[in-house]
């Protein structure tokens with residue numbers, strides 16, 4: 001649960017009330033987040049051609065309105081891996097969610113549960129497997145990579161099982177970390193800070209300076225945004 005004060009909560013509510021769609025939320029995030037963090041969230045591989053193709057593919061779909069149809073009882077529920085969900089969407093794994101908001105994975109998981117669906121914790125999550133399970137009530141799934149170090153892999157799997165996670169998502173498309181042109185350009189703002197350096201305590205503070213985003217996040221002891229990573233040292237290699 002966020003511990004922000006009444007004024008911060010009021011400001012947040014006011015900002016969110018002005019957002020009417022995803023584009024508005026994106027514009028707000030762009031204003032509020034340090035550039036390195038925004039680029040992590042919003043950016044994509046290389047020159048982002050695939051991202052643009054994906055967006056325009058969605059744009060080619062349209063809902064066909066069906067009028068004069070009884071919509072008194074709509075049911076979007078379905079079953080995935082034996083789990084009933086109330087709408088045909090699940091939350092894809094998103095690493096380091098607490099970079100973006102101090103409540104990160106916990107807030108996202110609670111929102112997913114309220115909507116009747118399942119959140120998935122990333123192996124690169126910034127909330128531990130156990131913490132997320134303790135602080136949320138609904139079903140949880142866990143995303144895993146095929147780590148070259150099988151002991152590390154086993155450790156993650158055992159922790160997920162002991163904490164009651166119901167299913168695993170195996171990510172197989174990340175044998176190497178992709179090159180992201182936007183991140184390479186972003187390294188000049190602020191000087192020396194990119195996604196890697198803003199994960200260190202000093203880098204995090206520098207990265208935050210200059211945008212109001214920093215205070216609520218850092219004042220709650222959040223520079224240690226890597227708790228889930230503690231067991232998986234950055235650079236630990238994964239199988240191809």
Ligand SMILES: Cc1cc2nc3c(=O)[nH]c(=O)nc-3n(C[C@H](O)[C@H](O)[C@H](O)COP(=O)(O)O)c2cc1C
Pocket residue numbers: 040041042054092093094095096122123124125143171
């Ligand atoms: C900010 C961000 C962080 C992500 N982190 C992870 C991750 O930790 N593990 C993973 O398997 N996928 C991760 N993904 C990939 C997403 O889970 C998803 O597969 C991908 O974004 C494609 O879905 P989309 O087209 O709806 O964005 C991440 C994506 C984004 C945008």
